[in-house]
Amino acid sequence: MAATGRDAPEQSATADREIVISRVISAPRELVFEAFTEVRHLSRWWGPEGFTTTTRAFEFRVGGEWDFVMHGPDGTDYQEWIFWTEIAPPERISLRHGESRGDPNAFESVLTFAPDGAATRIEMRTVFPTKELRDEAVEKYHAVEGGRQTLSNLAAYVTEIVLKGVED
Incomplete structure (x- = not known):
């Protein structure tokens, strides 16, 4: 007999609209969280392999924005915009991400650091x-x-910071 009602396994109401990616990074969560808080960090690792980032404006605070361009390895530029909706150091960051302010196709992301x-x-x-x-x-x-590549770049970046700290 099939499970129904309260006996059915719970499925998120947004499951068909979600992408969930996770990774374990060999660094303390305060450092991993910090890599998202300052543009000097973000510009070193943000984006998939082969991409670079040029920041036009950056204000990491609830209600703040990050206006930037991602440059693809094929020379294509991608206009990007992030609006920070929640910041709970060092546990959680929520944001809205689109091509520009007011983008009707912008998506919501929640990053958790455990x-x-x-x-x-x-x-x-x-x-x-x-x-x-x-x-x-x-x-x-x-x-x-x-x-996955973006989180891999983040992992490599913070691991490099940890190793430099050990060498100092």
């Missing part, structure tokens, strides 16, 4: 306005692989 022994488990949970926009992000922009 201790995992001496390491940090970071999770990026992104919810798109529609299933179609999520599918387009996955198929056309390779959002899942790009997200």
Whole structure:
């Protein structure tokens, strides 16, 4: 007999519009969190492999914005805009991400930073306005692989900082 009602396994009401990516990073969560708070850090690791970032404006505070351009390895420029909606150091960052302020296709992301022994488990949970926009992000922009590469770049960057601290 199939489970129904309260006996059915819970599924998120947004599951068909979500992308969830996580990674364990060998660094303290305060450092991993800090890598998101300052543009000098973000410009060193943000984006998939081969991308670079040029920041036009950056204010890390609730209600603040990050206006930037991601430069693809093929020379394509991608206009980007992030609006910080919640900041709870060193546990959580919530944001709205689109091409510009007022973008009707902007998506919501929540990043959580949880201790995992001496390491940090970071999770990026992104919810798109529609299933179609999520599918387009996955198929056309390779959002899942790009997200994994971005977290890999973050891991390499903070590991480098940790190693430099040990050497000093």
